[in-house]
Amino acid sequence: MNPLPSEEYVYKCTTACAGCTSSLSLRYVLKAAGPDTVLVVPACCTSVLQGVYPATAMNVTVYNIAFAAAAATASGMAAAFRRQGRPTNVICYAGDGGTVDIGIQSLSGAFERGTDFLYICYDNEAYGNTGMQRSGATPIGAVTTTTPAGKTDTKKDIDRIVAAHGLPYMATACAAYPQDLYAKVKKALSIPGPKFIHLLSPCPPGWRYPTERSVEVGRLAVKTGLWVLYERVHGELTINPVSKVAMKRPAPIEDYLRIQGRFRGISDEAKSALRAAMEQQHRRLLAEEAGSC
Amino acid sequence: MLTTATGNRAVAAAAKEARPGVVAAYPITPQTEIVEQIAAYVAEGSLEADYIPVESEHSAMAACIGASAAGARTFTATSSHGLLYMHEMLHWAAGARTPVVMANVNRALGPGWNIWAEHTDAFSQRDTGWLQVFVASIQEAYDATLMAFRIAEDERVLLPVMVNLDGFLLSHITQSLETVDVGDFIPPFSLPHAIDTTRPRGYGTLTPPETYYQFRWDMERSMRASREVIAETEAEFARRFGRVYGPTEDYRCEDADVVVVALGTLGKEAEVAVDRLRSEGVKAGSMRLRWFRPFPALDLSGREVVVIDRDYSFGFGGVIAHSIRSTTRAEPYSVIAGLGGQEVTYDDIAGFVRRREAGREDWFGVSD
């Protein structure tokens, strides 16, 4: 394994929660992107974890923007940079609410018109910044402050929605697999046009597990098969070996659910729905990779 | 060059002359011809710019903010519901000090659907931190758009500017237009706080109460300074191109006993009413308000005032009538007229003046 670059663009003085995977992911993203980068951040946990003006924990340019506006802002920025001949990376770093809910229109628009940028959705499966309300990305059965009895609807499949835009590059990742995340960001930024990376972002206060277990929760998500690591380059899908193994010999999903307070008391129906959605996704991805769809 | 153009074409021609680097826009009646024309300039190569065909007005303004922050001159155009859909980003553009220039073709708001002239769309944005100017001819639409770039981008201002023109009454009519070679009237775009990744900074970072108010005060300081910048820019425009503009256009006001205050085409039509009234022995004058933000200091002392509002603030009154009431000692006769494109002629305006009654509000066409 190659060590990641030692340069840090996210300093230790962030105001993120202990055990925050979003800030951890951002460290890896920026190690891959380097200093000639503008991070466009809509309302989300990252709006807060940068620190409080006039201080900032970030050593790259961060452009904060309104909740629904990240991808559109990136469109304007990317156009201006290209016009000036500047190779600056434009990276949106947005939560799941800003991506799958309020930001989906501007996201779709920017993808459709071919904006040259990378959009990263760090998905903690709820509105974390406002105290864990349900989002379209919250999985069925999860307790949030607005689904006190557990969510009754399944998680919106943003990846299939994004895939329908025919991007040259899209991938899933998780900070529990930093080398993989780093390599995917590197590859994404080497390809012109719109790119998308969907990060699973375990959240100790929101998912209700001890702060030191974020990496373990991320690994369990992958090993149970609930979170599949893959990338799709110009339409060609490659599933990560770790996920291939998980599809064949999955760890029991109870291992993943049990350590998270948000799934305490999950009904059998919700658990079945979770499993069914997972199995359907596995079938779909395997068929696609085999070229039979 | 002397030619003829619609209001929309005149605005597009002026925007082109200003050489924006990025234009992001979404179509809406009656503005669409502006962005169609700019898309055509870009396609034919007469304007070297990126035309970003966004999927909404909210995104249009977001893209303009992003492009401006990245160092490009930006322009967009909208109207009515489009302007309202942008509302959040209008605040953002002003707060981020991105000097975007936008044409707004004034149009009524639904329901019911109505595509005709009204000023409520623009006045609903009065607290966003945008400068707003209202024009009353094709030539003025062109001239004001050119000046808007210079004013917005002046380091003493760095606030966005909205150029308002009445839907259909200006956007779609044809009049003569003298275009100019702008030369160095508009300096190259230079934003002091433009993104420079070699000097990483946080833009719009979480800002606590102890510092937030300072940014707001800074916006107001710039808004106040803009009066001087506007005056300088209009003076320089007059020197170079020979056409004179100011915060108001005053017509036969010097010895007037009664002054009609209105914006846009109603303010021009009022001049014809003034001539009629003068021929009847009524010493009337017209003061067409050009700038709405910053709101100009008006001298109305010793005159009776008739204000025509093509807008309404429900539960309060005509926006201009109340603005005059709160910034002068005048107690105007307030007429609400022209909503949703309601036809208002110079004869009607003369009638308002004849029927004036200080402190009263009447809705034109409503009798109850």
Add this chain to the structure above:
Amino acid sequence: MFEIRIHSRGGQGGVTAAKLIAQAAFHDGRFATAFPFYGAERRGAPVVSFVRISDEPIKVYSQVRSPDMVIVLDASVMDVIDVFAGLREGGAVLINTTEPLAIEGHPVHPVDLTGIALRVNLVVAGSPILNTPVLGALARIGLVSREAALAAIAETFDDPRNVEAAKAAYEETRP
């Protein structure tokens, strides 16, 4: 100030006719404003547009109520609309028709604009174009100069049949 009201049906080019008249007046060194009246009408519905011509800058933006001239591009609208409403005393009428027409107290100029358009094959999407030949007719009446009318057409349309039709209308209109 000379005020004109144009009656046509949506899609027949009444709006463009108004623009062309304003352009021609501009070439004659005068001030002009062309106003399309945009209602909710769609293709085929009766529509009106207005032109004002003056030697002074024009300040009036309301609709023309008492025209000095009425132009009727489609005589069939006369069945549904009073095209002479508000027409000033002695105000002229230019009408696209093959039928002779007399109106008490008003000079009438009938001209077969449709026939002219068909003859020079000035037809777009199955419809004869009326807004360029009408300029020729108006030049003959003396509203604008012939040179100005042809200049306005030439700067707006590349197809030479437009100028050809205007010239024919100029010849065939009774001044």
